[in-house]
Amino acid sequence: MGLILLVPILGNLLFLASARAGLNSNLTVNVDGIKNQSGKICASLFSKSKGFPADSKKALQSECIEVTEAPQKLIFKNLKPGNYAVALIHDINADGVLNSNSFGIPTEGFGFSNNPLVLTGPPKFNDSAVLVAGSNTDIQIQLQYLLGR
Template sequence: MVRGLRVSVLLLAVLGNLAWSFGAKANFNGKLTVEIDGLKNKEGQVCASIFASSEGFPGDRDRVLQKQCTKITDTPLPITFENLKAGSYAVAVFHDQNNDGTLNSNVFGIPREGFGFSRNPEILARAAKFSEAAFLVAGPDTDIQIQLKYF
């Protein structure tokens, strides 16, 4: 009986420490650096949006967690997002060559400007789903690469 009580107390102490350490790690504000490569030219800007769920991904501007557009100065082009909690995210990026703030497409809906998604999923006839582009932010610094595609 005493031995069982000691094992239970020891187990509770270990689990308590694990719960505390996971809780402490989940409280950080992480930084995500997205390296964008494959730019066709340096015209215009690159716009990147980060989503915390599948709702609205990839094009609903009202569901974007953070968005930023950056003038193209270098290739590959780094874009940084700050103050991210631990969790799953997905990023959608496009090369806004004419600086109008939208991903321009033709009458059939095919993009006329470069675009890409986190995890670089294969794109054929539709935009990527959140589950195909999702990645985990689990530390203070996360780096990903996105390769732009042009049709």
């Protein structure tokens, strides 16, 4: 008798687990520290280290939006549960690249998921990776401006 009652319960648990695995998630990125409302915020979402953070052509998704408010919000939709990293720039002159001076120091704002400390170069994928699970994952990225723009 106990086994007869256990079979439907196990069946329901397996159904719920498989249904949950098929759900896609959204990643909401809240961008803080925007210094001015010029240009665009451009974000690239990576699911692996290849290309991260600079090669947006290797990104899973990329998006640029006009700066309209602070904090600014971007949403990456229909993601499978897993680890992702976001690289973004405040593209003040809207030319599609992170501009830098003759010493290679960025002249526009930039940021990464997990807000890793940036001293001598961009972070690695694993330093910026966040777990996306459930229907929506919210993260905050603080823009950094090295030359005060």
